[in-house]
Amino acid sequence: DAGITQSPRHKVTETGTPVTLRCHQTENHRYMYWYRQDPGHGLRLIHYSYGVKDTDKGEVSDGYSVSRSKTEDFLLTLESATSSQTSVYFCAISEPGLAGYNEQFFGPGTRLTVL
Amino acid sequence: GQQLNQSPQSMFIQEGEDVSMNCTSSSIFNTWLWYKQDPGEGPVLLIALYKAGELTSNGRLTAQFGITRKDSFLNISASIPSDVGIYFCAGPRGSQGNLIFGKGTKLSVKP
Numbered sequence: 001d002a003g004i005t006q007s008p009r010h011k012v013t014e015t016g017t018p019v020t021l022r023c024h025q026t027e028n029h030r031y032m033y034w035y036r037q038d039p040g041h042g043l044r045l046i047h048y049s050y051g052v053k054d055t056d057k058g059e060v061s062d063g064y065s066v067s068r069s070k071t072e073d074f075l076l077t078l079e080s081a082t083s084s085q086t087s088v089y090f091c092a093i094s095e096p097g098l099a100g101y102n103e104q105f106f107g108p109g110t111r112l113t114v115l
Numbered sequence: 116g117q118q119l120n121q122s123p124q125s126m127f128i129q130e131g132e133d134v135s136m137n138c139t140s141s142s143i144f145n146t147w148l149w150y151k152q153d154p155g156e157g158p159v160l161l162i163a164l165y166k167a168g169e170l171t172s173n174g175r176l177t178a179q180f181g182i183t184r185k186d187s188f189l190n191i192s193a194s195i196p197s198d199v200g201i202y203f204c205a206g207p208r209g210s211q212g213n214l215i216f217g218k219g220t221k222l223s224v225k226p
Contacts, residue, residue, distance in 0.1 A: 031211070031212050033213075040218070041218070042203065042216045042217060042218040042219060043158070043203070043216040044216075045208075045213055045214070048211060048212075048213060050211050056211070058213065090157050090158070092157075094212050096212075102146045102148065102163070102207050102212050102214060103148065103160060103163050104148075104160070104212070104214060105160060106150075106157035106158045106159070107157050108156060108157050109155075109156070109157050
């Protein structure tokens with residue numbers, strides 16, 4: 001158990017509404033990531049954070065924003081949800097160390113449906 | 116851009132059989148990671164490889180870092196029903212620990 005929780009675990013919302021997903025970790029890891037998983041595309045990086053208030057874009061960042069005001073929380077916001085953002089969203093954490101910070105550990109996921 | 120190709124995309128096997136799958140890259144990697152995802156859950160790290168030619172085991176799972184640094188292999192010996200799931204390979208993309216993932220190999224076991 002990597003000490004990662006995601007909330008909510010399931011959400012149904014309507015097109016045009018704002019949505020915020022939360023990732024919470026108890027391990028004090030420096031790096032946090034948001035991915036989306038879609039059939040035929042695998043896991044794709046949306047945004048990541050390398051410290052408090054330090055974030056950067058990933059492969060599919062359009063339509064998403066993130067914030068990290070505390071080490072333990074990484075928020076993903078869809079300012080105006082679209083049907084193309086229906087997906088399963090995963091948070092991951094990692095920590096630089098002897099094993100390298102490429103080893104990422106994933107949360108349980110949030111299934112988001114945009115109608 | 117970088118791509119990871121996993122093969123096969125899916126496979127059905129009899130319980131007790133050995134399984135092999137592989138992952139190839141269009142560019143050289145210095146790390147290979149193998150994950151397993153069960154339905155409705157997040158991916159779980161199985162094995163990490165950091166050196167070309169490295170062979171690492173985790174129970175019935177064995178993974179190898181190809182000597183060309185453009186491929187990796189995962190073998191499962193004596194498969195059991197709980198091996199069902201999707202297996203992903205992953206490698207680093209750029210800096211900051213970012214990963215690129217393959218599209219997965221879906222494993223189904225006939226009891």
